[in-house]
Amino acid sequence: MVEISSNNFDLVEAIQTETIELLIELQRYYPNQLRIDTSFLPSVDHLKIQGEASRVMSRLVWLTAWAGVQFALKAGEPVAEDDRVTLDGPQGDCLISESDLADVPVPARLRSLLDRSLNLILYV
Secondary structure, eight states, rough: OOOOGGGHHHHHHHHOOOOOOOHHHHHHTTTTHHHTTTTTHHHHHHHHHHHHHHHHHHHHHHHHHHHHHHHHHHHHHHOHHHHHHHOOOOGGGOOOOOGGGSSSSOOHHHHHHHHHHHHHHEEE
């Protein structure tokens, strides 16, 4: 986990802003447009795509929690050591291997959400 000093707290705000933008974009896309984009896929592939949409949401929830802890630290709120441990980084399930979806035609909009959320996770 990246520790943020007060000198570069703008970075936390930028990450939080990008996270909120991704959440809004995901809300607009999922589930209606995603269902249309994947309607031609077999059931198994459709489930894989639904899982990837859930992966994006998991990443964004983790980033929101991370930013919340950073804001609390800046405000001088006591943060329990247990909270820091749980925010040390996303579990492996939040990370994706390109080979996992090599045979599934991931819609471009979902691929963009996956890539952008992964970039934020890896940065933090």
